Amino acid sequence: MTWILFLQHLVNGAALGFVFALVAIGYTLVYGVVKLVNFAHGDIFMMATFFVFYGITLFSFPWWLAFAIAIFLTILLGMGVEKVAYRPLRNAPRISSLCSAIGMSFLLENFAVVVFGGRQKPFYQPEVLIKTITIANVRIQLVSIVTVIVSVGALLFLNYLVYKTKMGLAMRALAHDFDTAKLMGINVDKTISFTFAVGSGLAAISAIFWALRYPQIWPFMGVFPGWRAFTAAIIGGIGSIKGAMIGGFSIGLLTILMVAFMPNMAGYKDAFIFVALVLILLFKPTGLFGEA
Amino acid sequence: MYKKRSFWLTVVAVSLFFLFIYVAQNSLDAYIIRILNVAAIYVILGVSLNLINGFTGQFSLGHAGFMAIGAYASALLYMSPQLKAMNFFIKPLIWPLSEIQMPFFPALLIGGLLAAGAGFLVGAPCLRVKGDYLAIVTYGFSEIIRVLFNNLQSVTNGPLGLKGLPTYTNLWWSWGWAIFTIFFIKRLIDSSYGRALKAIRDDESAAEAMGVNLLYHKTLAFVVGAFFAGIAGGLLGSLVMTIDPNAFNIFLTFQIVLIVLLGGLGSITGTVIMGAAMAFLMELLRAVEVPMNFFGITIPGIPGMRMLIFSIILMIAVLFFRRGIIGDREFSWEGFISFFKGRPSRGREGE
Numbered sequence: 023m024t025w026i027l028f029l030q031h032l033v034n035g036a037a038l039g040f041v042f043a044l045v046a047i048g049y050t051l052v053y054g055v056v057k058l059v060n061f062a063h064g065d066i067f068m069m070a071t072f073f074v075f076y077g078i079t080l081f082s083f084p085w086w087l088a089f090a091i092a093i094f095l096t097i098l099l100g101m102g103v104e105k106v107a108y109r110p111l112r113n114a115p116r117i118s119s120l121c122s123a124i125g126m127s128f129l130l131e132n133f134a135v136v137v138f139g140g141r142q143k144p145f146y147q148p149e150v151l152i153k154t155i156t157i158a159n160v161r162i163q164l165v166s167i168v169t170v171i172v173s174v175g176a177l178l179f180l181n182y183l184v185y186k187t188k189m190g191l192a193m194r195a196l197a198h199d200f201d202t203a204k205l206m207g208i209n210v211d212k213t214i215s216f217t218f219a220v221g222s223g224l225a226a227i228s229a230i231f232w233a234l235r236y237p238q239i240w241p242f243m244g245v246f247p248g249w250r251a252f253t254a255a256i257i258g259g260i261g262s263i264k265g266a267m268i269g270g271f272s273i274g275l276l277t278i279l280m281v282a283f284m285p286n287m288a289g290y291k292d293a294f295i296f297v298a299l300v301l302i303l304l305f306k307p308t309g310l311f312g313e314a
Numbered sequence: 315m316y317k318k319r320s321f322w323l324t325v326v327a328v329s330l331f332f333l334f335i336y337v338a339q340n341s342l343d344a345y346i347i348r349i350l351n352v353a354a355i356y357v358i359l360g361v362s363l364n365l366i367n368g369f370t371g372q373f374s375l376g377h378a379g380f381m382a383i384g385a386y387a388s389a390l391l392y393m394s395p396q397l398k399a400m401n402f403f404i405k406p407l408i409w410p411l412s413e414i415q416m417p418f419f420p421a422l423l424i425g426g427l428l429a430a431g432a433g434f435l436v437g438a439p440c441l442r443v444k445g446d447y448l449a450i451v452t453y454g455f456s457e458i459i460r461v462l463f464n465n466l467q468s469v470t471n472g473p474l475g476l477k478g479l480p481t482y483t484n485l486w487w488s489w490g491w492a493i494f495t496i497f498f499i500k501r502l503i504d505s506s507y508g509r510a511l512k513a514i515r516d517d518e519s520a521a522e523a524m525g526v527n528l529l530y531h532k533t534l535a536f537v538v539g540a541f542f543a544g545i546a547g548g549l550l551g552s553l554v555m556t557i558d559p560n561a562f563n564i565f566l567t568f569q570i571v572l573i574v575l576l577g578g579l580g581s582i583t584g585t586v587i588m589g590a591a592m593a594f595l596m597e598l599l600r601a602v603e604v605p606m607n608f609f610g611i612t613i614p615g616i617p618g619m620r621m622l623i624f625s626i627i628l629m630i631a632v633l634f635f636r637r638g639i640i641g642d643r644e645f646s647w648e649g650f651i652s653f654f655k656g657r658p659s660r661g662r663e664g665e
Binding site: 053059107110111117118120121122124125126128129131132133135136140245249252253256260289290292293296297299300303304307308309 | 367373439442443444446447449450451453454455457458461462464465564568571572575579616617618619621622624625626628629632633
């Protein structure tokens with residue numbers, strides 16, 4: 023293993039890590055505000071890639087327009103899911119909203135099977151993005167660099183949104199103390215809707231990068247990225263944006279590096295992630311950056 | 315007097331039920347018998363998960379993992395050495411397992427006990443990890459089991475799975491176990507253990523202050539739940555005649571969680587009804603996938619439609635029947651009799 027190869031894996035790992043980080047933030051934001059594990063998040067992720075697919079094949083939009091429209095539609099979908107499946111259950115026992123989330127995830131997957139078909143479909147890869155460039159003997163797909171740049175941009179924007187705007191303040195207030203925030207005149211429905219919109223938008227961005235990297239899309243493609251990102255959010259401490267970022271990033275990086283350095287153990291990579299998760303939770307039951 | 319009457323009524327009801335099983339096993343056609351078998355397995359799974367999720371209040375998503383352990387362990391014990399040699403053609407099975415063969419019942423029991431051992435391992439961290447975190451730890455466990463079984467080729471035959479298993483499961487086995495599960499868990503719930511479990515569900519700190527040993531009772535719930543899940547896995551393996559490691563995935567767990575939630579958390583009666591109903595519902599919904607003919611117009615069967623309708627029904631149930639079909643009420647002979655006599659029922663039993 024030369025250091026060039028190592029660098030190459032590092033770049034790939036970083037790109038995947040950012041993808042996971044964006045998905046994990048979607049989980050963590052929603053959890054932070056409504057204390058609900060949005061099991062349908064992985065399926066919202068999947069729907070985004072199908073929006074792109076149909077935007078390009080059915081309406082023959084240019085790819086950048088298809089991406090933008092897909093992100094917009096995914097945001098609407100996320101808000102719709104919240105309105106239909108979670109809002110009526112906001113004051114119900116937590117177990118019902120968990121069940122509703124599981125049901126929504128089922129519903130989206132099966133909807134995709136019936137409407138889009140269960141077979142895998144190729145995802146369009148724009149020429150510009152899959153070009154390979156060589157920097158100091160390290161061959162990098164342009165999409166990896168774009169992934170990193172866009173993700174960092176999205177994270178900075180998120181940071182601004184959460185910590186510098188009024189909406190962000192409302193989100194943080196709801197996360198901190200739901201009832202008091204309500205008394206202070208915060209529009210709960212609007213803020214929660216907004217949270218889902220942000221989470222779904224990030225999911226759409228990461229879904230597009232995921233599909234550019236693994237250009238096969240099918241109705242159950244969201245399940246594993248979703249669960250892995252959820253694991254990442256838990257490892258980082260669910261509810262903490264910083265935790266989700268670090269958790270997602272390290273899980274992405276570790277999956278790539280593990281497959282690269284221990285190819286015969288590659289089959290066990292999911293087991294390793296979960297063993298790490300169980301160990302972390304045993305010693306820090308609320309994750310690395312979570313509050314008790 | 316009520317107690318004595320209830321006892322005899324139960325004995326009569328169970329005997330009548332077994333008479334029905336006897337008739338069913340001999341006269342119904344294979345398709346219906348198969349659905350009834352699946353129903354029994356769902357009942358075992360639902361009731362055992364309800365012990366963990368409903369009565370103890372520990373949200374567990376690990377049932378598929380326990381089932382996988384039970385299914386594999388029992389299958390590897392009751393398969394004949396020749397059958398094993400045929401299955402393991404890529405990598406031979408490791409030594410002691412390749413020679414052993416035992417009857418169905420002990421194999422099933424060992425499968426259940428191994429699953430219970432796994433339940434002990436999962437239940438122990440329960441003391442520190444709570445709520446959603448516990449859900450993900452138990453899910454992680456079942457994922458680890460799935461990955462391990464996919465990769466340990468010399469023990470589990472890897473992704474090829476086990477095929478051509480002998481069909482031992484019949485209505486006697488499946489419903490026998492289902493009835494035993496219901497009785498066992500009902501007795502457990504009504505004992506002091508059961509009260510401790512409910513106390514943990516309602517308020518953990520208060521329960522601990524009252525002297526309930528949290529670690530012991532939570533682990534107990536997991537061990538018992540996992541044991542029956544392992545048994546159900548073994549029955550299922552022998553019923554469908556193949557075991558595929560990837561069948562024991564999160565969807566299977568979700569299906570059981572749904573049985574529990576729709577049946578009512580903390581209601582054995584509801585879970586039993588829902589478990590049996592689920593088996594029939596899933597079969598009835600197959601009709602929507604075959605091409606239909608309405609007034610000369612043929613509607614082609616759309617693959618996946620069954621699951622879509624299933625999930626829509628599910629969402630409606632979750633949104634509008636929040637507390638499950640009967641909440642946390644239980645069937646009791648007194649309630650049953652007063653219902654027919656038209657007298658007001660004496661309220662919820664045992665609450």
